[in-house]
C-alpha cells in the first residue's frame with residue numbers, strides 16, 4: 012500500500028464511518044436494497060405503519076444513536092488531514108497570479124490579465140484554506156499531490172512526501188481499528204421471498220456493496236441503482 016492508496020481508502024470508507032457514527036440520518040441499516048421491491052403492497056403498507064409508530068418497541072428500523080467514539084475518530088482523522096493539506100499547500104501551491112494594476116497596459120491586455128488572474132485564483136485544483144473542508148476533500152487533494160497530478164503546484168520533496176505519508180498511515184490505521192475489516196452481518200425482518208421462506212441476513216458495512224443472503228436456500232441479492240435509494 013502506498014500513502015496515496017491509504018488516502019484513497021480513507022476517502023472511500025468515510026461514508027461508512029459516518030454511517031457507523033450515526034451522522035447520516037437519511038441512511039438506514041440494514042439497507043433496504045432490492046428486497047423492499049419484493050414485498051407485496053400490503054406488506055409495504057404494514058411497514059410504513061410500523062415506521063410511523065413512535066412506540067420505542069415498535070418493529071422496523073429505528074434511528075441509530077450517535078456514536079461519540081466514532082465521532083472522535085472522525086474528528087482526529089479529519090483534523091490531521093486538513094492540517095496536513097493546509098501545511099502542504101502553503102509550501103507547494105503557487106500563489107494565484109495577480110493582475111497588474113493597469114499602468115502602461117492597454118484596456119484589452121489589462122482585461123485579459125484580469126481574466127487570467129481570476130481563472131488562476133479559482134482553479135478548482137487549488138487547496139482552499141478557508142470554507143468547508145472535509146476529510147475526503149483533504150484526502151483526495153493530498154493523494155493527487157503524492158501522485159504528482161498537474162496543477163499550480165511544485166513537486167513534493169522527500170520530506171513533504173514522508174510527512175503526508177505519516178498522516179495517511181495513522182488515519183487509515185484509526186479507520187481500520189474503528190470499522191474493522193470484517194463485514195457486518197445482521198438479520199433482515201422479512202422471510203426469503205423464495206418458496207423456502209428462510210431467514211434473510213444482510214452483509215456489508217466494509218465499503219464493498221452490501222449483499223442480502225438467504226440462510227436457507229443461499230440465494231443472494233445485491234443492491235441495484237434505483238430512484239428509491
Ligand SMILES: [Zn+2]
Nearest residue numbers: 203207225228
Ligand atoms: Zn430462501
